[in-house]
Amino acid sequence: MHSLDGIKVLDLSRVLAGPWCTQTLADLGADVVKVERPGAGDDTRGWGPPFLPTAQNTDSAESAYFLGANRNKRSITCDLSSAEGQQLIRALASKADVLVENFKVGDMRRYGLDYASLKSVNPRLVYCSITGFGQTGPYADRAGYDFAVQAMGGLMSVTGERDDAGGGPQKVGVAVADLFTGMYATVAVLAALRHADRTGNGQHIDMALLDTQVAMLANLGANYLVNTPPKPPPGRMGNAHVNIVPYQVFEVAPTTTGERDFLIVAVGNDSQFAKLCECLGRPAWATDVRFVRNQDRVRHRDVLIPMLGSVLMSQGKKHWLDLLEAAKVPCGPINNLAEVFVDPHVRERGMVQQWQHPLKADLSLVASPIKMSETPVRQEFPPPTLGQHTQEVLAEWLGRTATD
Numbered sequence: 001m002h003s004l005d006g007i008k009v010l011d012l013s014r015v016l017a018g019p020w021c022t023q024t025l026a027d028l029g030a031d032v033v034k035v036e037r038p039g040a041g042d043d044t045r046g047w048g049p050p051f052l053p054t055a056q057n058t059d060s061a062e063s064a065y066f067l068g069a070n071r072n073k074r075s076i077t078c079d080l081s082s083a084e085g086q087q088l089i090r091a092l093a094s095k096a097d098v099l100v101e102n103f104k105v106g107d108m109r110r111y112g113l114d115y116a117s118l119k120s121v122n123p124r125l126v127y128c129s130i131t132g133f134g135q136t137g138p139y140a141d142r143a144g145y146d147f148a149v150q151a152m153g154g155l156m157s158v159t160g161e162r163d164d165a166g167g168g169p170q171k172v173g174v175a176v177a178d179l180f181t182g183m184y185a186t187v188a189v190l191a192a193l194r195h196a197d198r199t200g201n202g203q204h205i206d207m208a209l210l211d212t213q214v215a216m217l218a219n220l221g222a223n224y225l226v227n228t229p230p231k232p233p234p235g236r237m238g239n240a241h242v243n244i245v246p247y248q249v250f251e252v253a254p255t256t257t258g259e260r261d262f263l264i265v266a267v268g269n270d271s272q273f274a275k276l277c278e279c280l281g282r283p284a285w286a287t288d289v290r291f292v293r294n295q296d297r298v299r300h301r302d303v304l305i306p307m308l309g310s311v312l313m314s315q316g317k318k319h320w321l322d323l324l325e326a327a328k329v330p331c332g333p334i335n336n337l338a339e340v341f342v343d344p345h346v347r348e349r350g351m352v353q354q355w356q357h358p359l360k361a362d363l364s365l366v367a368s369p370i371k372m373s374e375t376p377v378r379q380e381f382p383p384p385t386l387g388q389h390t391q392e393v394l395a396e397w398l399g400r401t402a403t404d
Helices: 018-025 081-096 115-119 146-152 178-197 209-215 218-226 270-279 285-287 294-299 301-312 317-326 344-348 390-398
Strands: 009-011 030-035 051-053 059-063 075-079 098-101 124-132 201-210 247-254 263-268 352-357 360-366
Touching: 009 018, 009 081, 009 178, 018 075, 018 098, 018 124, 018 146, 018 178, 030 081, 051 360, 075 294, 075 390, 081 115, 081 390, 098 178, 098 317, 115 285, 115 390, 124 178, 146 178, 178 209, 178 390, 201 209, 209 218, 263 317, 270 285, 294 301
Parallel strands: 009 030, 009 098, 030 075, 098 124, 124 201
Antiparallel strands: 051 059, 247 263, 352 360
């Protein structure tokens, strides 16, 4: 049994934000049918290398990017630009509980597949539109890309090394505006399904990458808005935290081969700071009036950080991690992905799963992080090949025969 058993999702989205939403719904048990363009499919199928290799060790049409966002789904192909394709989507939508799309504003209306049109054939339909800038507003007609939204939404103004340290604006290493929008869309869909269960009425969900990116500013957005009169907006802090000290990367003694080495210290309260000072052999720092409270440490970070850095440079990473972990001072190494996937805790938590893909047995992919005691996430369909389930889905959902 899975949480969303019996829920049918018609997935007309592509690339990342929409597929991330529908992948989560699929993990939770929904029957997600991914509708793709004949011959080409989701844009991300071509976003490589790397591609999954064939038996002849050549590149297949299955990119790693696509594989990472489309597990537990079934794929059909349909030409939405044709009258027959539009009729087929309307028929599928009449059977669906949820439809997710990320076409440009107005495209679905031209196809007769917008919410107003489909509501007439399925009043319970939860219809989720995901765009860069939403269905309204002066930017509504613009194409939306995660990179541009990270810039426009303020994230790049607070990401990267400090300007006085030679830094400049920097995007995050993964497409966080897309991913967060996908997760917010998932929450909205689940809430709308609850409403549909109670009332029998679906609704239209309008998700925008820029809205999500502004919401993601979190404490930094609150910091700016609460300051009255407004002070200069926050800048880039590198690996430091604007509201907590010490909470950043520190360099430690070089490795045995002479390479620079680092760790992170993430002190979240005053008692942890006192433990840190003890581990460093400087207990008096915890009672220094400049450093007693977090707000004191924030105000005197330019004094405190070099003091901490000098002591931490005296020993290597393992020495400090062993000492700090034993004292329960939040800390950690900075792992690359090779180190992440052999980490014993990551392995024990089952964060890599094997899938029986048509092109590769025991294909390793990152797993869902959701762990539920009664309705666990499922592991049923590996990321589909293009149109793999067309006949199967049309038979199940619409009763169509092979001749049809």
